Amino acid sequence: MAKHVSHLLAAYVQDELPLHLRRRVATHLLTCESCCLALDRERTLARTLKGEMPILGAPRPEQVTRLLPGILAEVIPPAGAERGFAACRFPGLGMVMLVSLALAILVPAMVLPRSIAVSAPDQPAPYQIAATPTLSMTDSPQRVLPVSPTVVAAQRDIATEPAMNPSPAPIVWLPPGQ
Amino acid sequence: MSVPDDGKEALSDLIARCIKGDQSAYAALYDQYAAGLYRLAYSILLDVKDAEDVLQEAFIYAFRNLHRYDAGRGEFRTWLYMITVSRCRNMRRRKLLPSIDLGTLLSIGQDPPGPPHERPEAVLARHTVQEALQEALATLSPRLREAVALRYGHGLTYREMAVILDCPQKTAESRVRLAHGALEKALGASGEFLLEEMWSFS
Numbered sequence: 001m002a003k004h005v006s007h008l009l010a011a012y013v014q015d016e017l018p019l020h021l022r023r024r025v026a027t028h029l030l031t032c033e034s035c036c037l038a039l040d041r042e043r044t045l046a047r048t049l050k051g052e053m054p055i056l057g058a059p060r061p062e063q064v065t066r067l068l069p070g071i072l073a074e075v076i077p078p079a080g081a082e083r084g085f086a087a088c089r090f091p092g093l094g095m096v097m098l099v100s101l102a103l104a105i106l107v108p109a110m111v112l113p114r115s116i117a118v119s120a121p122d123q124p125a126p127y128q129i130a131a132t133p134t135l136s137m138t139d140s141p142q143r144v145l146p147v148s149p150t151v152v153a154a155q156r157d158i159a160t161e162p163a164m165n166p167s168p169a170p171i172v173w174l175p176p177g178q
Numbered sequence: 179m180s181v182p183d184d185g186k187e188a189l190s191d192l193i194a195r196c197i198k199g200d201q202s203a204y205a206a207l208y209d210q211y212a213a214g215l216y217r218l219a220y221s222i223l224l225d226v227k228d229a230e231d232v233l234q235e236a237f238i239y240a241f242r243n244l245h246r247y248d249a250g251r252g253e254f255r256t257w258l259y260m261i262t263v264s265r266c267r268n269m270r271r272r273k274l275l276p277s278i279d280l281g282t283l284l285s286i287g288q289d290p291p292g293p294p295h296e297r298p299e300a301v302l303a304r305h306t307v308q309e310a311l312q313e314a315l316a317t318l319s320p321r322l323r324e325a326v327a328l329r330y331g332h333g334l335t336y337r338e339m340a341v342i343l344d345c346p347q348k349t350a351e352s353r354v355r356l357a358h359g360a361l362e363k364a365l366g367a368s369g370e371f372l373l374e375e376m377w378s379f380s
Contacts, residue, residue, distance in 0.1 A: 057220030
């Protein structure tokens with residue numbers, strides 16, 4: 001028996017098959033009982049869909065009529081409500097206000113001097129780091145590096161240099177009467 | 179479906195009046211397309227409240243952007259469908275989880291208008307079939323539901339569907355075919371029986 005044609009039956013019922021496929025289906029239907037039954041089912045379904053779908057969900061007249069005022073209210077705004085008083089009297093007022101606001105923000109930002117924020121304190125100079133003695137934790141015999149006279153002089157300067165920003169004197173709280 | 183020339187002229191006149199702010203022209207356009215767009219939104223979302231919200235959003239967007247509609251690029255109806263499908267997708271994203279209003283599913287207090295002069299048995303059968311169909315549609319993926327809604331609910335061609343769904347024409351075709359298979363499975367044996375019963379009354 002030739003291959004079943006059930007996949008072509010929907011198109012066959014709706015007369016949408018090209019001629020060669022239509023002939024193939026018709027020939028097969030002469031000998032295949034199951035495809036004939038499937039064709040009957042397909043015809044019944046197609047007839048039902050054609051008959052029932054056009055009335056499925058058909059609205060009652062008042063159902064659609066009552067929606068119209070809401071739609072018109074959205075589409076056609078009431079006369080006079082379209083533009084406010086200010087917009088009628090001063091048509092460019094909105095644009096002028098917008099430009100003024102933009103200028104008020106931008107001009108000070110461009111004209112006023114910029115402030116520079118310093119977030120970290122001054123770092124120690126490299127020679128100050130080099131002069132700091134480092135402890136060695138290894139087992140190897142400690143080797144003392146010769147200290148150059150320049151470093152010694154620098155260390156002396158640091159020790160004697162007055163503090164750049166001396167700390168304020170500590171406030172000592174004394175109980176009343178002392 | 180093409181609009182006759184007189185209709186096209188009337189439509190372009192109506193659109194021109196809307197752009198000038200004529201309220202009666204807006205109302206006329208709304209009356210012409212609202213029911214169809216609501217049905218489309220409902221078929222995709224399967225929820226009355228959501229469909230109403232989508233209808234409102236779609237019309238507000240369309241009316242505000244009427245000046246962008248170009249008659250040379252497609253029909254006005256296609257443009258409106260595109261907007262509606264897009265709003266339905268947005269609504270789905272907003273909700274994340276699909277929810278079906280139970281009252282709607284059971285159609286409490288609102289029978290869909292069927293063909294006139296139907297026998298009571300036929301009305302009952304149609305009612306049951308509508309319920310089964312809605313349940314089956316709820317099992318479809320949103321893309322497949324869109325395809326079914328446009329193809330069967332609005333009788334669009336695959337070319338129109340491709341424009342609205344923003345996909346190649348072949349994709350639109352395959353979505354409809356996939357939807358067929360999925361609906362058949364979802365309806366199952368009970369659905370088949372219901373459909374046959376309904377068609378026996380008509």
